[in-house]
Amino acid sequence: xxxxxxxxxxxxxxxxxxxxxxxxxxxxxxxxxxxxxxxxxxxxxxxxxxxxxxxxxxxxxxxxxxxxxxxxxxxxxxxxxxxxxxxxxxxxxxxxxxxxxxxxxxxxxxxxxxxxxxxxxxxxxxxxxxxxxxxxxxxxxxxxxxxxxxxxxxxxxxxxxxxxxxxxxxxxxxxxxxxxxxxxxxxxxxxxxxxxxxxxxxxxxxxxxxxx
Amino acid sequence: xxxxxxxxxxxxxxxxxxxxxxxxxxxxxxxxxxxxxxxxxxxxxxxxxxxxxxxxxxxxxxxxxxxxxxxxxxxxxxxxxxxxxxxxxxxxxxxxxxxxxxxxxxxxxxxxxxxxxxxxxxxxxxxxxxxxxxxxxxxxxxxxxxxxxxxxxxxxxxxxxxxxxxxxxxxxxxxxxxxxxxxxxxxxxxxxxxxxxxxxxxxxxxxxxxxx
DNA sequence: AAATAGCTCCGACTTGAGGCGGAGCTAAAA
DNA sequence: TTTTAGCTCCGCCTCAAGTCGGAGCTATTT
Numbered sequence: 001x002x003x004x005x006x007x008x009x010x011x012x013x014x015x016x017x018x019x020x021x022x023x024x025x026x027x028x029x030x031x032x033x034x035x036x037x038x039x040x041x042x043x044x045x046x047x048x049x050x051x052x053x054x055x056x057x058x059x060x061x062x063x064x065x066x067x068x069x070x071x072x073x074x075x076x077x078x079x080x081x082x083x084x085x086x087x088x089x090x091x092x093x094x095x096x097x098x099x100x101x102x103x104x105x106x107x108x109x110x111x112x113x114x115x116x117x118x119x120x121x122x123x124x125x126x127x128x129x130x131x132x133x134x135x136x137x138x139x140x141x142x143x144x145x146x147x148x149x150x151x152x153x154x155x156x157x158x159x160x161x162x163x164x165x166x167x168x169x170x171x172x173x174x175x176x177x178x179x180x181x182x183x184x185x186x187x188x189x190x191x192x193x194x195x196x197x198x199x200x201x202x203x204x205x206x207x208x209x210x211x212x
Numbered sequence: 213x214x215x216x217x218x219x220x221x222x223x224x225x226x227x228x229x230x231x232x233x234x235x236x237x238x239x240x241x242x243x244x245x246x247x248x249x250x251x252x253x254x255x256x257x258x259x260x261x262x263x264x265x266x267x268x269x270x271x272x273x274x275x276x277x278x279x280x281x282x283x284x285x286x287x288x289x290x291x292x293x294x295x296x297x298x299x300x301x302x303x304x305x306x307x308x309x310x311x312x313x314x315x316x317x318x319x320x321x322x323x324x325x326x327x328x329x330x331x332x333x334x335x336x337x338x339x340x341x342x343x344x345x346x347x348x349x350x351x352x353x354x355x356x357x358x359x360x361x362x363x364x365x366x367x368x369x370x371x372x373x374x375x376x377x378x379x380x381x382x383x384x385x386x387x388x389x390x391x392x393x394x395x396x397x398x399x400x401x402x403x404x405x406x407x408x409x410x411x412x413x414x415x416x417x418x419x420x421x422x423x424x
Numbered sequence: 425a426a427a428t429a430g431c432t433c434c435g436a437c438t439t440g441a442g443g444c445g446g447a448g449c450t451a452a453a454a
Numbered sequence: 455t456t457t458t459a460g461c462t463c464c465g466c467c468t469c470a471a472g473t474c475g476g477a478g479c480t481a482t483t484t
Contacts, residue, residue, distance in 0.1 A: 019231025
């Protein structure tokens, strides 16, 4: 494989694209065929630019990187997409890799690391940043979420508890009786292994169950 | 003022520093005298590099930008520090400007915007990104934090409520009587204008009162 | 000296929260 | 067909939660 590797950069920070270009221009094997400043723009232009490898940021104003990755791969599964982002939350890493991305790097990476990741991606090999990998295995070791043991109805009730509603308000919201609400609440408390509705609400917030 | 403006770049992303350097090298008036990859490093080296303007990222592994800004300005208040970050949360903007930073830009800014901000900073003029400014005025319009009306003791009690403790647990934790706890709780509820301890705990989480 | 604010505590009272046990209904699984 | 799981509802019970009004103490302010 002596040809150039065609690379496309997707990032909403102009200076990051500039910096990456400076990084990669030192490597004769790599050719930057284009840039995009948002996920949606990337989806629009990648078929024209025909890159083999795509460096993709995650958080962007107009169409995030995960969405863009899914859409691009659904149109052309042969594309190798490398996530290149600033963060390594569980919330970010899992969906990103599920979306079909080949590698996951952090923006603190050196130019050598990025170049190597591009080369490996070209051959179909995955590169995961060390810190991200740690989070990944930590995430797998995590307790089999007691939240998932809740029924649909119980999750609805928990959501309303986390909004600060009392039992009668929940009852009128869900068009059911107060007694039924109490049944659900009791079930929720025992499944989450908490003592009262306040601790249930706290549980919901600490586990970011209902956004924020 | 025909001399060069001496600029220092503080960012933990190598590629961002590269990109910024590429940005600013087009402008003959600006001279980059050094870089730092963390807040603590910036504090250590700025006296040697003698920059006039410092471009400062906020979130960094080893010493965040707000801390670094405070420390640098306490040693030399004449430095002009421009915050250059990806986000514009209320939680970020206020402490950043309180720390004494002169300007607040987003990383989506163009090279012209950054160059202009550096020039203005040099003359002591502030530049705030439009989106950030919006958040700012929205923040000022916000209710004059009812949380601040709580007494020290009440804040302690609220913290324990947000940890899921009941009244008797709070009593033993603070070495006071249950009746006293109830008094504090009632006072907290009326000051925060919420109905019960669950809503108080939710209030604490939504306003990020006790980290996370 | 007097007023104010904060922390402490008390008794009495009302009510919502939650546990326990039981039950009917429906839909899916064994 | 029988069993199981989920949603619904009931009564009874206990107790924590929260309100109201009152009070003593200290430190600061006026």
